[in-house]
Amino acid sequence: MKKLDEIMELMTDEMADFKTAILKLELLSKQLLNLRIPITTEALEKNLNIFLEKQKEENSLKDEVLKSIEKKLKHARIIPNYLLILVCSLGIISLSLLGYFGYSLHERQNEKFELYQILIETSNEKYQKYFSKNPEVQDDFIQWLEGKK
Secondary structure (H helix, E strand, C coil): CCCHHHHHHHHHHHHHHHHHHHHHHHHHHHHHHCCCCCHHHHHHHHHHHEEEEHHHHHHHHHHHHHHHHHHHHHHHCCCCHHHHHHHHHHHHHHHHHHHHEEEEEHHHHHHHHHHHHHHHCHHHHHHHHHHHHHHHHHHHHHHHHHHHH
């Protein structure tokens, strides 16, 4: 019997808790029925318009970035300026050296030709004196004569 009394007490406690839970649930369901969430087309359109404006702003920013990249690509060069300057300066220097050496060779040949004419027109004694004063010219002259033959 004692156990039966304990079970009965537990059962009455459980029933009281169950009753309070049901009362709370009924109160919440009444509040839920009274609560209305207005879903109208105006609210949907407003939210959609806000979203579309944000998208337009993002798209315009992307378009600006793409236009700036395209503009940079149009003005981009394959060869940088410093490399062009370097190549042009090397070309000018090489042409200058080529002209200088060509001119000096031409002048040297003219000197040899003039010396040859002087030797032919003058006596042996005069050109022997000249050769004794300028031995490097005599060597060039001999080489030039051998080249002529």
